[in-house]
Amino acid sequence: MSIEFFKERKIFHLQNEEISYAIKILKNGQLGHLYWGKKIKNAERLNRYPITQHRPYEAYAVKDDTGFILENIAREYPSFGQSDFREPAYQIKAEDGSIISDLKYRDHQIYRGKKDLKGLPATYVEKDSEADSLEITLYDEVLDLEVTLIYTIFRDYPVITRSANFNNNGKQNINLKRALSMSVDFENRDFELLQLSGAWGRERDILRRSLDQGITKIDSKRGGSSHQQNPFAALVEPDTDEYSGEAYGFSLIYSANFIAQAEKNHYGKTRMIMGINPFNFSWLLESAQSFQTPEVVMNYSDQGLNKMSQNFHQLYRSRLVQGRHRDQERPVLINNWEGTYFDFNTDKILEMAEAASKVDIELFVLDDGWFGKRNDDTSSLGDWYVNEDKLPGGLEYLAQEINKLGMDFGLWFEPEMISPDSDLYREHPEWSIQLENRESSLSRQQLILDLSRRDVQDYIIERVSAILNKANISYVKWDMNRPMTEYGSLKLKAKRQRELNHRYILGLYRVLEEITSRFPDILFESCAGGGGRFDPGMLYYMPQTWTSDDTDAVERLKIQYGTSMVYPASSMGAHVSAVPNHQVERSTSLKMRYDVASFGNLGYELDITELNPDQIKAVKNQVKNYKEIRRLVQFGDFYRLQSPFESNFTAWSFVAEAKEEVLVGFYQILASPNPREQRIKLKGLDADSDYKELNSANIYGGDELMNYGIKIPYLKGDFSSKVWRFQMI
Numbered sequence: 072m073s074i075e076f077f078k079e080r081k082i083f084h085l086q087n088e089e090i091s092y093a094i095k096i097l098k099n100g101q102l103g104h105l106y107w108g109k110k111i112k113n114a115e116r117l118n119r120y121p122i123t124q125h126r127p128y129e130a131y132a133v134k135d136d137t138g139f140i141l142e143n144i145a146r147e148y149p150s151f152g153q154s155d156f157r158e159p160a161y162q163i164k165a166e167d168g169s170i171i172s173d174l175k176y177r178d179h180q181i182y183r184g185k186k187d188l189k190g191l192p193a194t195y196v197e198k199d200s201e202a203d204s205l206e207i208t209l210y211d212e213v214l215d216l217e218v219t220l221i222y223t224i225f226r227d228y229p230v231i232t233r234s235a236n237f238n239n240n241g242k243q244n245i246n247l248k249r250a251l252s253m254s255v256d257f258e259n260r261d262f263e264l265l266q267l268s269g270a271w272g273r274e275r276d277i278l279r280r281s282l283d284q285g286i287t288k289i290d291s292k293r294g295g296s297s298h299q300q301n302p303f304a305a306l307v308e309p310d311t312d313e314y315s316g317e318a319y320g321f322s323l324i325y326s327a328n329f330i331a332q333a334e335k336n337h338y339g340k341t342r343m344i345m346g347i348n349p350f351n352f353s354w355l356l357e358s359a360q361s362f363q364t365p366e367v368v369m370n371y372s373d374q375g376l377n378k379m380s381q382n383f384h385q386l387y388r389s390r391l392v393q394g395r396h397r398d399q400e401r402p403v404l405i406n407n408w409e410g411t412y413f414d415f416n417t418d419k420i421l422e423m424a425e426a427a428s429k430v431d432i433e434l435f436v437l438d439d440g441w442f443g444k445r446n447d448d449t450s451s452l453g454d455w456y457v458n459e460d461k462l463p464g465g466l467e468y469l470a471q472e473i474n475k476l477g478m479d480f481g482l483w484f485e486p487e488m489i490s491p492d493s494d495l496y497r498e499h500p501e502w503s504i505q506l507e508n509r510e511s512s513l514s515r516q517q518l519i520l521d522l523s524r525r526d527v528q529d530y531i532i533e534r535v536s537a538i539l540n541k542a543n544i545s546y547v548k549w550d551m552n553r554p555m556t557e558y559g560s561l562k563l564k565a566k567r568q569r570e571l572n573h574r575y576i577l578g579l580y581r582v583l584e585e586i587t588s589r590f591p592d593i594l595f596e597s598c599a600g601g602g603g604r605f606d607p608g609m610l611y612y613m614p615q616t617w618t619s620d621d622t623d624a625v626e627r628l629k630i631q632y633g634t635s636m637v638y639p640a641s642s643m644g645a646h647v648s649a650v651p652n653h654q655v656e657r658s659t660s661l662k663m664r665y666d667v668a669s670f671g672n673l674g675y676e677l678d679i680t681e682l683n684p685d686q687i688k689a690v691k692n693q694v695k696n697y698k699e700i701r702r703l704v705q706f707g708d709f710y711r712l713q714s715p716f717e718s719n720f721t722a723w724s725f726v727a728e729a730k731e732e733v734l735v736g737f738y739q740i741l742a743s744p745n746p747r748e749q750r751i752k753l754k755g756l757d758a759d760s761d762y763k764e765l766n767s768a769n770i771y772g773g774d775e776l777m778n779y780g781i782k783i784p785y786l787k788g789d790f791s792s793k794v795w796r797f798q799m800i
């Protein structure tokens with residue numbers, strides 16, 4: 072891995088074993104983009120590009136070169152308004168109302184390692200030898216504005232990270248109308264855009280569409296990264312599939328309103344941009360102030376989508392997620408939500424915990440309803456004081472009793488919210504996000520606390536800490552259950568109101584940084600009505616996310632398959648729940664439910680006391696089995712083998728790093744009579760080794776399993792599954 076600057080030719084070349092990324096200082100002093108893709112040894116030769124060409128009726132940015140048309144040149148951090156009419160990476164408004172800027176190369180710095188982004192989550196290195204970084208400072212002399220583009224190339228992953236930092240050196244105030252994390256211009260290519268979209272209960276469907284002249288945009292304006300769109304997009308070739316073809320993946324480490332946009336212009340060139348959503352955003356940069364954008368991870372694969380996903384998984388598992396739990400196996404948990412909803416007391420919880428302990432579940436999670444007067448969702452968010460009527464002896468007693476059963480105790484919070492019917496609201500009505508003189512829309516009967524305010528952040532830190540200090544709590548589920556509306560803060564000046572969403576998330580990040588550092592032993596799982604904030608920003612603070620409120624095994628095939636496009640299995644909470652399923656009323660077997668949930672972080676979410684002895688026995692075996700496979704599931708390489716979006720079947724597998732262990736899951740949605748024979752070809756095995764299938768003790772060659780495949784036995788009935796475990800011999 073290295074970053075070179077070829078001074079004469081004014082070319083920067085970032086490279087590792089797999090990829091190259093090249094930038095050039097153009098003759099107008101701005102930065103041009105030369106190349107990103109599979110490694111090119113000698114980037115100096117890229118000097119011959121860009122080839123400029125006169126085009127009729129275009130504007131040109133250099134007087135003596137009518138071919139120097141910015142619209143037709145690949146640019147690195149483009150502005151608007153000087154012969155390039157595509158949407159830009161950033162836009163300012165000066166005090167005179169002008170929106171034109173002209174950022175030219177000023178200087179640069181190359182160094183080993185990677186710096187933190189102050190106040191923002193980002194990937195990191197543990198040793199400087201793991202990455203090299205480049206900072207290129209650009210300067211606009213009229214505005215006296217400096218923008219530093221920050222790049223890091225990792226040694227071990229075909230990945231580059233980017234962000235930008237704005238510095239107002241001048242005397243005038245500058246309004247940032249947009250400040251994206253990155254822009255990359257591609258040559259004339261037929262790209263398709265792949266995205267993860269959905270809704271509550273059906274998050275992260277894989278959608279793919281071809282791009283044509285015009286703009287294709289995905290974004291969130293909902294306050295959080297959202298159920299509807301994930302802060303991820305990929306540009307792929309029309310023939311790119313799971314195992315072949317090029318894929319350029321973009322993932323934004325950010326949890327608030329974002330944009331990912333592809334624009335194809337009249338020369339067939341595609342510009343991809345990503346960052347904070349410019350809609351409803353502006354930032355006042357006063358003299359001597361700076362602004363840091365979030366980080367985007369740019370991931371290149373020339374071996375299809377699966378390799379792109381594995382790159383994300385490895386990077387996020389080891390260099391985004393932090394803390395003690397990062398490399399530890401995650402506990403099998405039981406959560407009482409779908410088992411009791413709000414209707415529980417100490418006796419009920421202990422009864423459930425006792426039954427759970429008998430099947431060797433390791434962690435009991437008490438969900439919503441333990442505080443204030445919360446017996447339904449109409450009140451008490453903000454009143455983080457235990458409800459002793461429901462839980463006499465409080466959380467201390469409950470935790471002690473659960474610990475005595477040999478289990479850890481975990482607790483649910485929704486700290487960012489406030490119920491209008493709460494003591495906190497009665498005391499601090501000014502603490503919610505609101506506009507003076509306008510009614511606030513409710514969602515799930517609640518409002519959002521204004522986390523742009525320091526006093527609100529401090530209140531959350533102190534209240535949550537007080538609870539966590541009082542009882543022996545090993546796990547926290549951090550929920551957030553509504554979109555942001557009527558964007559307004561009673562504390563912000565009018566000229567800063569459009570900063571609210573970003574200030575909110577910076578406030579949340581501060582709260583999370585503080586709480587997770589105060590309680591390093593606690594395992595945190597984030598949640599937002601299920602998977603409404605499943606993003607890399609949250610993963611930086613909390614190694615797991617509740618993937619979806621939809622726990623139906625069939626629905627979960629799609630949800631977990633789609634989520635795996637970016638996020639590793641160790642980040643996905645996956646629970647076995649009761650049947651008929653509470654979200655879709657479908658009944659599936661306990662086996663099918665386990666066979667799906669065990670391909671993530673396994674949990675149970677039902678009233679375990681209602682299971683009959685046979686079911687209890689089966690669950691005990693499942694937990695035992697999961698403990699045997701969980702290192703492989705949580706830290707192995709994931710392969711998507713058959714897509715639930717394309718057929719009646721799903722198949723996926725995990726292969727251990729040294730290829731010695733393999734786990735394969737195959738699922739049938741609807742049964743058919745007299746079905747065709749099916750085989751699944753495995754991936755990622757050692758072709759020269761033999762593998763034993765643990766159930767049948769049959770021996771197979773690695774090459775046989777990958778080239779001939781395994782035969783799928785006839786599966787009887789709808790919603791059926793089959794799982795194989797192979798061991799190298």
Ligand code: DGJ
Pocket residue numbers: 408438439483550552598599600601617619620
């Ligand atoms: C939404 C979450 O996704 C559920 O799992 C549960 O915790 C409820 N909130 C509780 O209100």
